[in-house]
Amino acid sequence: xxxxxxxxxxxxxxxxxLVLLRCNYSSSVPPYLFWYVQYPNxxxxxxLKYTSAAxxxxxxxxxxxxxxxxxxxxxxxxxxxxxxxxxxxxCAVSRDSSYxxxxxxxxRLLVRP
Amino acid sequence: xAGVSQSPSNKVTEKGKDVELRCDPISGHTALYWYRQRLGxxxxxxIYFQGNSAPDxxxxxxxxxxxxxxxESVSTLTIQRTQQEDSAVYLCASSLGVAxxxxxxxxxxxxxxx
Numbered sequence: 001x002x003x004x005x006x007x008x009x010x011x012x013x014x015x016x017x018l019v020l021l022r023c024n025y026s027s028s029v030p031p032y033l034f035w036y037v038q039y040p041n042x043x044x045x046x047x048l049k050y051t052s053a054a055x056x057x058x059x060x061x062x063x064x065x066x067x068x069x070x071x072x073x074x075x076x077x078x079x080x081x082x083x084x085x086x087x088x089x090x091c092a093v094s095r096d097s098s099y100x101x102x103x104x105x106x107x108r109l110l111v112r113p
Numbered sequence: 114x115a116g117v118s119q120s121p122s123n124k125v126t127e128k129g130k131d132v133e134l135r136c137d138p139i140s141g142h143t144a145l146y147w148y149r150q151r152l153g154x155x156x157x158x159x160i161y162f163q164g165n166s167a168p169d170x171x172x173x174x175x176x177x178x179x180x181x182x183x184x185e186s187v188s189t190l191t192i193q194r195t196q197q198e199d200s201a202v203y204l205c206a207s208s209l210g211v212a213x214x215x216x217x218x219x220x221x222x223x224x225x226x227x
Contacts, residue, residue, distance in 0.1 A: 036218075043117075043204065044156075044218040090155060099208075100146060100169065101216060103155035 002027045002093045006104035014112045019063075019078040021107050023091030026072065033074040034092040034101065035065055044090065050074060061085070086111045115139070117219035119205050125225045126195055134190040134222045138207030145188050146206040146216060147180060156204060162188060163210075195226045 048059025182188040206216035
């Protein structure tokens, strides 16, 4: 069975500060991993995905994530937060035959001026 | 091109009534997924279609929930005898194929059961 744990339901950073959103996964097979962003009253948008190629994955809007098998982690980072980054972020894992996504509970990012 | 669309965007219904939620996937996408997002929680997988067959219905919470898909296009999620715990945002996603990894999500239908 696969599962995802996101540490911290809320993360608050100052504008210009480093963003770090944590995601740990559990999977009995090599996983595919994803980060999605959900802006208020909007649908989910794919930020980036890991599908067994390079372990450092770059996504849209300056975000990146690193797959660390030894730590079963896929943390999301951005060097400098913008006010427009305020949103809810979801980590997800997939790998069974249906490729359905198993989501974490989400982390709400707040950006302070 | 057009993205995934869902209708209605909002639905308020009385407990015990049946509701139908519609999803129009991106043209050419053979795989279609339904998820549910309860307030303050992550998304739960409900069911997926490959073409018009549903190999995995494991996420449907009860026999009150059913879904169908016409060919490789529109899908309808039906909830019978709605209960208050069914209140959630129901999201639909589509992808080129089951193994194409990237799912594109619609804006969702917010269902409120009073």
